[in-house]
Amino acid sequence: MCQYSTAYLKLQAVSLLNKMHLQAEICSSNGKTRISVSVPPTRSDILHARDLAEDIAIAYGYNNVPKSKPKCVTMGGRQPLNLFSDKIRAEVARAGYMEVLTFVLCSHEENFEMLNRTDDRSKTVIIANPRTSEFEVHFSQAYSLPWCSLFPYCFPDESSFESELIFEVGDVVTLNSSNEVGASNNRRLAALYCNRVSGFEEIMGLVDSIVKVVRADHVKFDKNYYAPTNEPEFFPKRQCKIVMKGGKEVGYLGVVHAEVHLSSYS
Secondary structure, eight states: OOOOOHHHHHHHHHHHHHHOOOEEEEETTTEEEEEEEEEEEEEEEOOHHHHHHHHHHHHGGGGGSOOOOOOOOOOOOHHHHHHHHHHHHHHHHTTTTTOOOOSEOOOOOHHHHGGGGOOSSSSOOOOSSSSSSTTEEEOSSSSSSSSGGGGGGGGTTTTTTOEEEEEEEEEEEEEETTTSSSSSEEEEEEEEEOSOOOOOOHHHHHHHHHHHOOBBBBBBOOOOOOEEOOOEEEEEEEEEEOTTTTTTEEEEEEEEETTTTGGHHH
């Protein structure tokens, strides 16, 4: 394969970017040469430097890239997080819960006021230009999906009060300055038990079952992994948090407070 100088490759990259209607030029700063690219407003699909690299590849032509055998043999497989999530889904389903799929976005009111919480502006990822007031922020609860989004699936008719057991496994997004994009995704499990009477022991039984399944050498729990907590969406002294060995909090549960939206159905 021919070897080209760095300066020649940069000139080629600038030419290919201009071919894709992107204003590119070589500029120097602090003794280093860089490629400066101005993205027009018509290219709203350009979000990252990787998108520019993709445009260079398209302009060059994928068929023009020389074929070569990989130096190592790899096998495709599922992401460990997705595989673990499916196992958790199966375990919760065997406990009698029905899975639901909700929107990944919600309104600011659903994420805070309806959960009897206040917005401290430290974790919430807010959409800059939401198309509707119902999709203003991303779920940002610390340990579980905002189960307020699960309430509409329970007792849609006030005359029906049969017990409901539903759950969801999905991602929450929180602000994280250490990440390049300023936020991080975290996979969480939310489960909801609805009935005429409190189902605190029902949820505790589900948690005990999950803890037994996920125990491993690197996932350690003490004999008693429940600790008192004071979350505003639960009744006082009718809630607790789940703590791993070493004090790391991994979840919480409790009886929904009367001031939480739709709590009269739970």
